[in-house]
Amino acid sequence: MKYRRLGKTELNISVVGLGTWQFGGEWGQQFTQDEVDAILDKGKELGINLIDTAECYGDHLSEQFIGNYIARRNREDWVIATKFGHHFHERFTRTDTYGADDVVKQLDASLKALQTEYIDLYQFHSGPDTAFDNDALWTVLDKQIQAGKIRHLGTSIGSNDNLHQTAASSQVNSQAIQVVYNRLDRTPENRVFPSCQEQDLGVLARVPLASGYLSGKYKPGAVFDATDVRHRHDADMVRRKLEEVARIKRDEVPEGVDMAQWALAWCLKHPAVTAVIPGCKNPEQVVANASAVDLVEG
Secondary structure, eight states: OOEEEOTTSSOEEESBOEEOGGGGTTTSOOOOHHHHHHHHHHHHHTTOOEEEOOTTTTTTHHHHHHHHHHTTSOGGGOEEEEEESEEEEETTEEEEOOOHHHHHHHHHHHHHHHTOSOEEEEEEESOOHHHHSOHHHHHHHHHHHHTTSEEEEEEEOSSTTOHHHHHTHHHHTEEEEEEEOBTTBOGGGTTHHHHHHHHTOEEEEESTTTTTGGGSOOOTTOOOOTTSGGGGSOHHHHHHHHHHHHHHHHHTSOTTSOHHHHHHHHHHTSTTOOEEOOBOSSHHHHHHHHGGGGGOOO
16 A cells, blocks of 8 residues: 555545445445445555545444444544535435534534544535635634544535635645546546645545446446436436546556556546545455555555
8 A cells, every 4th residue: 555645734644545425325235334344444454544434424324334343443543534514314315514503513423423532534525615615614613623523624525626615725724625536527637636736735536436437347338227326327428428438448548457446546646636535335346446556656
């Protein structure tokens, strides 16, 4: 495994992390604690130390799985990143809750679920600019840092071209940006990444495999069933993505190289990117994701 400093924080994180949206059940699979333990144990074995989760991945369900695991392991082995701003109701249904009064309740609920006294990176979760531009919110969050509940703040931008929230990061003491970035969507390269580099912000690239389209498993014409999150995607968009993936595989991926491994390494080669946070359903996928470091220099 390779490690990089997360922006201006003192956190040294593995360049491949563990994305855990799937633990909330919205990927079409219900996980058991044993299955989660096996995934996290494999990550630890491979040198991964970053776990990214959120309050709304199954109403703290993902956090609970992680907390039950961490409670039986060494907390200091892990950098835990979670988020605030949404309340989960049911599959793909959320209510936005970014108020200064509510954030402490959300934070305490996450700390309880994660069974930890502090969160390494607490991220504003894909909220609108009106919610972001609330001095009271960031004042309350700063008090939580002083209280030792949070080590660092971050922003998970909903639009991967949100320069407003990225550019204001240093003003609100947000030290990392999480953004959708992959070979099919290079939008952050235009405005977000230059701002991150100027401010020395860490960058976590989410959806680095483009919701699995860049896994190399699917050819043009593939159809996803109703239990798959991709079933919700526009059919014409799916067709165009799969055709583009086929072209990338033919023209850009070296012969004999696994496409998913190549796609993760492709993200990590951008100088602004600190780490990728792909999801994984089993230990075998953790191994495959971690192997991307073999294609990354330094």
